[in-house]
Amino acid sequence: MTRSRTYEWQxxxxxxxxxxxxxxxxxxxxxxxxxxxxxxxxxTLRFTLEQVDFGHAVFALEPGEEHYNPIGSVHGGVYATLLDSAAGCAVQSVLSAGMGYTSLDLTVKFLRPITVDTGKVRAVGTVLNHGRRTALAQADLLDSEDRLLAHATSSCMLFPVPAR
Known part of the structure; x- marks a missing residue:
């Protein structure tokens, strides 16, 4: 049976x-x-920023079939996108005016499968260390019972943003 989905963005x-x-x-x-x-x-993926504080960012997703890989569970790229968003935005939350960042790497450890039956998942990002040129962050992907589904670490490069 064919399924479809339509979405908009700004x-x-x-x-x-x-x-x-x-x-x-x-x-x-x-x-x-x-x-x-x-x-x-x-x-595109139907996830939202749920919470942000200094050094901390939380994204949420309700998994759907549109997130599935060919074996019937959420694709690892969806995990990675959520974890990268949480870790990266945790880093962004500590930056002063005039500064930007970009991810240098992302290391993901997949621990449990996610399906539509898993329910809402949250990616919780935290800054571990930040200096003048780089920052290190981690993120945990958790289910509604706070079981760890995946874990990631990310190094980010910090740089001045050109004035506009």
Whole structure:
């Protein structure tokens, strides 16, 4: 039986133009409140930013069939996207105005399968260390009972954002 899905997103250049204008935490709070649009990948995969504080970011996803791989469970790339988003945004939350970041690497450990029966999952990102040029973060992917589904670490490069 064929299934389909339609979704919409907002112009990503709106948020991109605001990066570095204020602190990273202020930027993420603007996305969380809807003052700035979420990135298109969030609409594509149907995940949301749920919480952000200094050094901490949480994303949530209700898994659906559209996230499945050929063997009937959520594709590892969905895990990785959630974990990368949580770790990266945790890093972004500690940046001062005028600074940006990019992920240098992401190491993911898959521990449990996710299916539509798993229910809502949360990716919880935390900054472990940040300096002038790099930051190290981790993220845990958890089910509703706080069972660990996957774990990731990420190194990020920090850099000045050109003035706009």
């Amino acid at each position: 112009d990503p250049s709106i948020s991109a133009a605001d990066v570095g204008q204020g602190s990273g935490l202020d930027f993420l709070r603007a996305v969380l409140s809807g003052r700035l649009p979420a990135p298109p990948i969030a609409a």
